[in-house]
Amino acid sequence: MRELMPLLMKGTLVTIEIALYSILLAIVMAGLATALRTAPLRVVRWTGNIYVEVFRGTSLLVQLFWFFFVLPLAPFNIELTPFTVAIVGLGLHYGAYGSELLRGALHSVPNGQYEAALALNMSAATRMRRIVLPQALLNALPPATNLMIELLKxxxxxxxxxxxxxxxRARQLDESTFRTAEIFSLTLVIYFVLAQTISYAMRHVERRLGKHISGHGAAPGK
Structure with a gap:
């Protein structure tokens, strides 16, 4: 254990760093794609839909290979570091799934909430910020947690x-020590602990957001 853990921990730190940056990019892309897909202009909506369908409809592994091996070739001539490719590939891929998730969460907000906000003469921006988004985010958090765990894996x-x-690192250690059972059992445990950490953190966020919404009242004017 003392021999294996230091190298596995080095790999774990790289995995955590990639996961954190990729999750942040996925959140940004999910919000941006959802905004594009709900825009009034058809061309803008098509742009968002094309992004979502392309990244949902193709393999993550092939996307990573494309960014890593194809972009440096003509006519693109764009060379990215492996670390950047990992973040961009994972962020764009899971951001597309996140956009679909967020769009469903927005549709889950009862129509009565929209109507009450309109009756109070709220602007579209205020209605979205104060009424719709808090409730949509609360609905989106459980499936978003699953998506973050999928990204981690x-x-x-x-x-x-x-x-x-x-x-x-696990494969590297296995090839040099042939202690397959110990190495991959430890790797499984580490991935499990990381996934449970994400789950715990998101449950905490969900509770805090739920208290905030219930404290202010779901319906406008309360």
């Missing part, structure tokens, strides 16, 4: 583009 694919993440 998806980081194991970045070992195939030469990043020394947890999975890469």
């Amino acid at each position: 998806g980081t194991s694919l970045v070992s195939l583009i030469t990043l020394s993440d947890l999975t890469f």
